[in-house]
Amino acid sequence: MIKFVLETHKHTLGFVLILITALCLGTGPAVIKEVIVSLSPATQFALRFTIAAIILTPFVRNLNLNLLRDGAILGVLLFVIFATGTLGLETAYANQASFIFGLNTIFVTLFELLFRKRLSIRMILAAILAFTGIGVMSWQSGEALMGDFWLLASALSDAAYIIVLEIFSPHHSPIPLVTIQLWVVALLGILWAAPEIIENIEAIQTSLGLLIYLGVVATALVILCQTLAQQWTSAQDTAIFLALEPVFGAIFAFLLLGETFSTRSFIGAAMVLVGIILILIRPKIDSSDSALPQLQESTVTDVTVLKGEVLIGVLSTEGEIEKLV
Template sequence: MEKTKKQALLADLGLVAVAFVWGSGFVASKNALDSMSPMMLMAVRFTVAALLSGLIFRRSLKNISKETIKAGCVIGFFLFTAFAAQMIGLQYMLAGKQAFLTATNVIMVPFIYWAVKKQRPDQYNFVAAFIMLLGLALLTIDFSVGFSFNPGDALTVLCAFLYACHIVVVGIYSKQHDPIALTVIQLGFAAAVSLTYVFISGEFTLAIPVPGLLNGLYLGIFCTFLAFLGQTVAQRYTNSTHAAIILSLEAVFGSLLSILILGDNFTSLMFLGCLIIFIGIITAETKWAFLKPLFLKTKPENPEKITEI
């Protein structure tokens, strides 16, 4: 079916909504951590998302192969470890700051893929990596006390790396297995490991305050299940450049919402670091392809035949 302008517009609006919801997830996570441990929050989030996806896409799980289950568990491992690092790290830092640090995963992906598939990144990826390092320095280093790098910063950079690994393995396995089945399995794996951990560690509790429970449900339903589903559907009707630019707004929304809702205090250097990282993300994701039409000039085939009306 031919894509229409209306479908493309609706798809772009849908991606904006996804970016906004993902950005709001940093605020919801920060609020939820006031009521429960990071691993208990993950257990709530992934259990809700896994149950919803399993119920709605249960037909995709019929006659599933062992290879698909294994692939889904590998993807789920990276999903779980990435979010574990993120949730634990969020206890030590501003939500908006973490939003930008997490977004650096898009710059890491080509280099991880290079290591796995031996496909060298292009010049834009190398430029983006340099820009990212500059932005990271401004965003994370407290120059007033010297070169300090707090535990939250380190864990969030680890989260970005693990999520970049997650993106790479999804790209590899989704070409060999049913993507919907892989999604259900990875969410189920993350939920199972989270629940196992909180039971063994004694962190499991049903006595969760209502605000914390509501934030956890929001993360599971909107930021995990519906957001991933919305991204998949929307990207069928828009080009990858638009999708990359719009989804990169997740970091922007995360920072703005953390300032407006949580009252995060950003310094001028942190703002500059966020801006530089955003430029790096756009460079890696789009290679500035969206600017090319502005520099292309169309010339009439036979200028001499043009007359004034």
């Protein structure tokens, strides 16, 4: 029964998992802002991914070379995404970070166009609406901070990650694939933070609860849900649906950090939701599209037949096969 439900509703389940991913991702910037008050970005980063990798390691089965290769490629992309995002949060507001990271929606669409994959007008319109909505939500007067550029690099890397994950995820079990990624990121993070970890022992103990949350929920659960979901959803659908993350990010930034959520942000959020609805409403298949093409009678009047050959002609109106010699 469970297997039947999964098979018949796997596309819907994929959207539910992406929604969970967006919700958990939305909590990340606010929590990270709290942690990096006492911990360096590199230390927070290394501990977060180490915790996530340790949590999933006992469930890993059936490793092979293809799995290790694909997991390592995704792990490097994942490192770039979260490292640049962490650096950006040193100077950017948490809600602003969520909005800039949400630009991965339009980057995925641009990558798909670059690779000349077929995109519907509905898909392009949804991406434009989501991108415009994110722009409305994140627009602020004044000069851009360096953190904004780090966050832009994070969004660009995430778009590449979404497309590559769409290719790799159907070929592997989700837990081993995710665990390999997490260990790649954790090891790179430890190398990055090695000089600072010992100096931050006391701060680590103080922030241990938040680090566990980041590792288990905002990292392991997020990447696992997205990896599983992209076995059933396309990269474009995933990117559009993840456009909800800035909305959740702004809400949590307001609740946890007191960062304001203006009227302009609500307008942008509505535009993002419209884009998502365009993805969820799928056009019905016209029954005429599935009909077999009708055979037409040959108009050839003069047929030259080689020795020993027989041409089987067209069906007559009575359903009989005429032989042309």
